[in-house]
Amino acid sequence: MDPARRSFLAASCGLPFAAAFTAGQEKPNADPLPSWNDGPAKTAVLDFVAKTTREGSKEFVAKPERVAVFDNDGTLWCENPLPFQVVFAFDSLKRELPKHPEWKDDPAVKAALAGDAAALLADNYKGLLRVLGLTHAGMITDEYDRRVADWLKTAKHPRFDRPYDRCVYQPMLEVLAYLRASGYKTFIVSGGGADFMRVFSERVYGIPPEQVVGSNALTKFELRDGKPVLIKTSEHAFVDDKDGKPVGIHQFIGRRPVACFGNSDGDKAMLEYTTIANPRPAFGLIVHHTDADREYAYDAKPKSSGKLVEALADAPKRGWVVVDMKKDWKTIFPG
Amino acid sequence: MDPARRSFLAASCGLPFAAAFTAGQEKPNADPLPSWNDGPAKTAVLDFVAKTTREGSKEFVAKPERVAVFDNDGTLWCENPLPFQVVFAFDSLKRELPKHPEWKDDPAVKAALAGDAAALLADNYKGLLRVLGLTHAGMITDEYDRRVADWLKTAKHPRFDRPYDRCVYQPMLEVLAYLRASGYKTFIVSGGGADFMRVFSERVYGIPPEQVVGSNALTKFELRDGKPVLIKTSEHAFVDDKDGKPVGIHQFIGRRPVACFGNSDGDKAMLEYTTIANPRPAFGLIVHHTDADREYAYDAKPKSSGKLVEALADAPKRGWVVVDMKKDWKTIFPG
Numbered sequence: 001m002d003p004a005r006r007s008f009l010a011a012s013c014g015l016p017f018a019a020a021f022t023a024g025q026e027k028p029n030a031d032p033l034p035s036w037n038d039g040p041a042k043t044a045v046l047d048f049v050a051k052t053t054r055e056g057s058k059e060f061v062a063k064p065e066r067v068a069v070f071d072n073d074g075t076l077w078c079e080n081p082l083p084f085q086v087v088f089a090f091d092s093l094k095r096e097l098p099k100h101p102e103w104k105d106d107p108a109v110k111a112a113l114a115g116d117a118a119a120l121l122a123d124n125y126k127g128l129l130r131v132l133g134l135t136h137a138g139m140i141t142d143e144y145d146r147r148v149a150d151w152l153k154t155a156k157h158p159r160f161d162r163p164y165d166r167c168v169y170q171p172m173l174e175v176l177a178y179l180r181a182s183g184y185k186t187f188i189v190s191g192g193g194a195d196f197m198r199v200f201s202e203r204v205y206g207i208p209p210e211q212v213v214g215s216n217a218l219t220k221f222e223l224r225d226g227k228p229v230l231i232k233t234s235e236h237a238f239v240d241d242k243d244g245k246p247v248g249i250h251q252f253i254g255r256r257p258v259a260c261f262g263n264s265d266g267d268k269a270m271l272e273y274t275t276i277a278n279p280r281p282a283f284g285l286i287v288h289h290t291d292a293d294r295e296y297a298y299d300a301k302p303k304s305s306g307k308l309v310e311a312l313a314d315a316p317k318r319g320w321v322v323v324d325m326k327k328d329w330k331t332i333f334p335g
Numbered sequence: 336m337d338p339a340r341r342s343f344l345a346a347s348c349g350l351p352f353a354a355a356f357t358a359g360q361e362k363p364n365a366d367p368l369p370s371w372n373d374g375p376a377k378t379a380v381l382d383f384v385a386k387t388t389r390e391g392s393k394e395f396v397a398k399p400e401r402v403a404v405f406d407n408d409g410t411l412w413c414e415n416p417l418p419f420q421v422v423f424a425f426d427s428l429k430r431e432l433p434k435h436p437e438w439k440d441d442p443a444v445k446a447a448l449a450g451d452a453a454a455l456l457a458d459n460y461k462g463l464l465r466v467l468g469l470t471h472a473g474m475i476t477d478e479y480d481r482r483v484a485d486w487l488k489t490a491k492h493p494r495f496d497r498p499y500d501r502c503v504y505q506p507m508l509e510v511l512a513y514l515r516a517s518g519y520k521t522f523i524v525s526g527g528g529a530d531f532m533r534v535f536s537e538r539v540y541g542i543p544p545e546q547v548v549g550s551n552a553l554t555k556f557e558l559r560d561g562k563p564v565l566i567k568t569s570e571h572a573f574v575d576d577k578d579g580k581p582v583g584i585h586q587f588i589g590r591r592p593v594a595c596f597g598n599s600d601g602d603k604a605m606l607e608y609t610t611i612a613n614p615r616p617a618f619g620l621i622v623h624h625t626d627a628d629r630e631y632a633y634d635a636k637p638k639s640s641g642k643l644v645e646a647l648a649d650a651p652k653r654g655w656v657v658v659d660m661k662k663d664w665k666t667i668f669p670g
Contacts, residue, residue: 208399
């Protein structure tokens, strides 16, 4: 981690991992993953980074090839009781609805008002895309960014009573910082909207906008009152989920990752793309939500998104590390 | 420039700029742009970098915001007698045509066989996309990469008698290296195909695949014989030219650049997006092809792509620097 980045993180996040990591740099033997309990998952992360970054190691990976991809919902932050962008969409819809009584007959709007996330996410996010289109198409990107930022400042998670961007997993923040300090470039590859995630990714995760791959639609460029603006549209929508994840990785990153972190069957394709027959050493990890007390416990029957059946079944034969959240994580959220 | 990157460039490119730049680092007063003649264009580049990177300068730009975007055809390498990717498409077509006699009736194929680049590039690249679709859709991305790499190894520029990837502009390689050494992240933003450019961008320009924004279409993911592959398709094609350039910048980079380098009206929108009403200091530069002896001379009536009328007319009022290739560049190509 270069000093500029470290001071940037320390200054702008104020998160414990930045401090922990600084300590780790000064004392090379200090633990870079202090929020992880000792066990096979922690050991696997440490071993993979060590062997791919040690000069002379037969599994050494050259710095430009050190690409690590992370799902967001359920991997870096919670996805219950609803994916947070869905909550944002609902809140936006409720705010705009009085101005648009005609929306009430729209099936997607009905599903949203009923809080039916499953209906909105069905058929490759069709309903959600419709709601996002209704509430945000035609909006200038700067205005959209402001709305997301304002929402993050005011909205709170119903169970944890903290801003949504503080419902992030401390152990994963440590993995992100550890990988970057080891010369890895960290990317988000998520079904969430790229424009949505980019509002907070740098501040919260230390991941700059240009390393955020997400669902997206085209904007439209124009000079308005002589000033350049980009207007959000619903056109050319791409859903960065399931098989769309390796497709998005190819489109945005243009090379195969060597490390992939996910938590659901939506991440199975990018885990496969990363780890099967990769000419470089490769690493796959699944966060298994097993902690109903401190967070949530789900897999085959998730409360919202995050169904995990096939990827979990494939984990042993693929060599994917499965994190048992309850057992492997000392803490869940930043203090 | 960190040592790893410098040694990477020195080792893998062997280009003069890497050596020049190393020397520049050791003697801080050495010229980072040795292939530029003294004059207003060179001074403008040096001044912009100095004022945006000097701590305490009122025009200081924080490191994460130092995003510089470069057009490729006509800005980093030649675009005559034809854009090089068009030559590649023609060569691919000629190779595949015997297997597909039915292609002969296709208007795009006819235009290609007649060498009519203007017809292929008309209507937002419609004909070229058709030819690329015919020759490459259904191909695995790894195979496509191999074909581009093989073509670059064997094909030669008809006038300069050197591989196409050596028909790059030495003065611009120096700008790229100088910006990176000054903490800028350099991106290509080009109408050329992202998959095409990514084959050589890291080796030739020091720009990694994840910083290449170009025209693209979706791939399709599948496990073939148990191994993950991505198959090229013609679906969801996006042309990263004209108004598509700021759209592509938003989609792939997610923030406004502070420096933009182009050479044609196709770059006007991204020059506007970069420089007009940008809350940060911003820089725009146009390479004007004025050197028929050493390269080519064109603007209003280009030989292929690269029409330059509107952007040139707007340059004075927008403050865009216009490079007079004949006057401002000491050398054109790497030695």
